[in-house]
Amino acid sequence: MSIPVVTVGPAQEAVVGGLEGLHGPVTVVRRCSELAELMAVCQSGLAMAAVVAEGCEELTTTLVDRLGAVGVSVVALTDDPSEVQRLHSIGVIAAACGVEPSTLAARIAEAVGGERTRGRLGTGQDAAFADAGADPLPLPDSGTAEDAPDGSGRVFAVWGPIGSPGRTMVAVNIAAELAAEGQSVLLVDADSYGASVSAVLGLLDESAGLAQACRLADQGLLDVSALKAAAMPVFLKGGSFRVLTGTTRADRWTELRAAALSVVLERAKDIADVVVVDTGFCLEADEELSFDTLAPRRNAATLRSLELAEVVFAVGTADAIGIPRLVRGLAELEAAVPQASPRVVLNKVKKAAVGHAPKQQLAEAWDRYGPGLGIEAYLPADPAACDAALLSGSVLLEVAPESELRAAIAKLVCASVQQKSHSSGRTTRARRLLKR
Template sequence: MSIPVVTVGAANEAVVDGLERLHGPVTVVRRCSELTELLAACQSGLALAAIVGDGSEELTTTLVDRLGAVGVCVVALTDSEDEARRLRSIGVVAASADIEPVVLAAEISRAVERTSSYGQADGPRSTGFAAPAADSPTAPQPEEAMAETSGSGRIFAVWGPAGAPGRTLLAVNMAAELAADGQSVILVDADSYGASVSAMLGLLDESAGLAQACRLADQGLLDIEALTAAASEVFTKAGSFRVLTGTTRADRWTELRAAALTLVLERARQLADVVVIDTGFCLEADEELTFDTLAPRRNASTLCSLELADVVFAVGSADAIGVPRLVRGLAELELVVQQASPRVVLNKVKRSAVGYAPEQQLAEAWSRYGPAFGIEAYIPSDPEACDAALLSGSVLLECAPDSDLRRAIAGLVCAPVHQKRHSFGRTARAPRRLKR
């Protein structure tokens, strides 16, 4: 079958003419005058590949992801080494502007093959867009681009249903404990509904480091230095960790597109031993918003974080509202992120909400109504320690080092032997200082 392609860019028409003269594996079905026209043609199902003859600078991760969502791979012609590198990092096949048509046709065939086999693979790599059909292939990602960005750090996603079960408190303090344990850590605030990591850490930062990093990733410009610059550094008495702050204005959620966030998280894996993500609560895959035919998803940042996570901590409030919510949320999680195998954490455990011997009562209720996997940890309620931390913009290892709450959170991510090593006076209340 001849591969239908659409093209844009007048500067390299000769290459496209050459392709047509091959009368072979590739058929040029439309020559577009601009990228928006090319996108519309691809969305109508006209082509399997798009050739960007010139003006490749306008290609972004989001646009490539959009095309990938409708099963179209992108090949761009450029003579610049830097631009070719940038293009590859956003999933575009870069070819030289004077490429022989027959070689270009072969490149296109290979790219199309990769895209279609990617679509058949069952591993989920979500695009930032609501797919128009359930069986739409997902974004093509050349192996070399993945290899360029894959690091060895682990990703811990902290998720939990609605009702403020303590996702942020856990994520922030896990990051602090891991840093105190000597690991390099980057904390990412990917909650597209209520980013609050910077408030919890007393950061004065309003620049939404994660949005900045996503913007650079979208343009294919996010290297380690750029990621480091977008992150704030937080110092505690026991170590420091980096933070990509979230978008505090509700209307900025569209800046956290899955395709760009995926690149940010892959880059973060290269920068740190552990990437801790504070996610949003909502797992709905679709929204009724429509932009063009493919809608950016508000929950894309949460879903993408959960898909990429090596470990998902599922946090619920230990009370009559929080536990059933968590049980329902876990069922939903299993449907949308099948590989997640979450570690269940019940937070704010207290007698007044559950009754005598709360852990036992919760375990019994869980064995009757909960999913097959058990509760991994019970985190005690300690409003005093939490309020003190919030008031001083500090972490528990500084403001409540000997509390059971701090120990229980540390126990989730560090070996017990390390938890005792760092114990600091209760007077340590230094607010975080920002270093860029």
Template sequence: MSIPVVTVGEAQDDLVGGLERLHGPVTVVRRCAELAELLAACQSGLARAAVVAEGSGELTASLVDRLGAVGVAIIALTDNAEESTRLQGIGVSAVISSVESAALAERISEAVAQFSGHRSATSGLRDHGFAETGAALRPGPAEPAEARESAGTGQVIAVWGPAGSPGRTLMAVNMAGELANEGKSVLLIDADSYGASVGAVLGLLDEAAGLAQACRLADQGLLDTESLLRVAVPVAMKSGTFRVLTGITRADRWTELRASALALVLERAKEVAEVVVVDTGFCLEADEELSFDTMAPRRNAATLRSLELADKVFAVGSADSIGVPRLVRGLAELHAAVPGLKPEIVLNKVRASAVGRSPERQLREAWERFGPATAITAFLPADPGAADAALLSGTLLLEAAPDSRLRAGIADLVCARDQRNRRSSVLTPTAKRRIRG
């Protein structure tokens, strides 16, 4: 069966004529004057492939995903090596403009075949709210072999929890600090599209929405390791350093955190850091706009994509009569939104005043009776004094309260006991006074 193709660009006359004379694998069904017309034609279901003969600079990762969502692979003609690399990075198959018609037809067939294979392998994503296809549905030929060989090997850790301030940011920030304290290279990402607060917690007053900047570069195919490191803010501790991609400065900027761009950011982040810690938002529901327009941006896309791509997910809830039921319901939603995910369950703010005597025992017994099958991984004690001291000084627990049980509990989650530094290099105020004396 011949593949229906739409084209755009001034060079399309020779291009179209050459393809039509083949009378074989592809058929040009429409010649478009501009990219917007091509997009409309593809969204109407007219084609399975789009050939951009001119104007490839207008292609972005978001546009590629919009076409991918309706089953269209993109092939662009360019003689610029840098542009070719950029296009390949956002999922576009790039060929030289002087390509012969037969070779171009073969390239179109390969791109469509590879794209269809990726769509089949990931078709379940849309059934669970993933309208934007992102990296998971990018056609295979668009990624050069050398890029695949140099893919990052860093681990992605996502911290999620239901509504109600269970302590997502507290955990994510201090996990990043503890990992950096162990000598690992760490990148902390604030992907909360409702209430980004990592910058405020760390006292970063010159917050410039680093993640939004990185997503913008990724969408344009311009995000490399150097540019990622430029927009990531370094946070220096006395025992190490880690970098932060701060969150959006206003809630109405959520449209800048598209799933496709964030997936590219996470891919690049794994190349610059051994561990990538992502502080996610709470909401998992599919946006109402999806009922009317599958191409609409989704506010919860950043959270869903982070959870989908994470190597490990920590689900945190408050250890009280409101927080625990919220977490139980939230875990059901989490499994529905990201099938197959097996999160580590953490109960935070554990205190006898909210649960009763022997709070950990009571919480565990209640969880075994009424909670999901997944067991609780850890209990983090309530320590408002230590948490407030860290927040007031804009630092981490390992600096503001290095001996606190809360700090030790978070460290145990991400650092193996036999590998943890027995004594933090951070000196307590008492120790400092002794040294001065």
């Protein structure tokens, strides 16, 4: 079967003409003058591959992902070695400008075959740019030892339903507890509605580290050094961790594209033993009614973070309002991210809201009305310690080390680590338990 191809750029007429002269493996169905026209043609379903003979420097992760959404593979012509490496990092196959038509046809077939293997060809609207549930773009191998992924990092996502269940408080203190145990930790604020990690930690940051990292990822320029530069250090008495701060304004959510965030989180696993992601609350597949089915989605950052997480902590408030919200939210989570296995955390446990023996009553109510998941942890309410931490821009480990809340969070992290550990059974530090 001949592969329908569209091209862009008048500079390589000889190459395009050579493709047309092959009369076999590929068929040039349209010549475009610019990338915008090529995008429109590809979205109409006319092509399975695109040859960018001019303007490859304008290709980004987002554009490639949009083309992949409609089953179109991309081959770019360039003689610049650095540009070849960048294109490779965003999922584009590169070829020399003077490539023979038969060789170019073989590269096109290779690109289309790769799309078929990944199962993305013909997915239509089910793309990471429009659908946060789509498969992320694979990261290629890097040519430097520093950037080579080792796959050792793990992703912990902290999610909770609408309201104020304490997602950020839990995420920040999980990061602090792991850092105090000697782990390298990266805390990511991926809440596209109300990013607040920088405020909780007292960071005067206006650069939005996560948005900066996503922009670099979109351009295929995010390496280990760039990611470290985008992350702010936070120092504790017993260690330190890095933070990718969230967007500084709510209207900047469009900068957190699913495809770019996938690259950021994969790169983050190369520089940190544990990546802790503070997510948003909303799980709706938004923009479904938009005429532009490839439009960016506000909840893509949350959904993609949950998809890539090995551990999902579902945080809910332990009261008559928070528990029903959590039950409904867990049902939505199962529908939106079926592969997630959330670990339920009930926060702000107190007698005043539940009654005598709050843990027992919560457990009985959860067994009767809950979704069938066990409760992983009960975090006691400690407003004095939380207020002191917020006032000083610090964590519970430093302002209230003897707090029962701090102890419960530390135990929660250790328990989740032990379930994944393959150690011999002797007591070890969290680094040996987390490093696999």
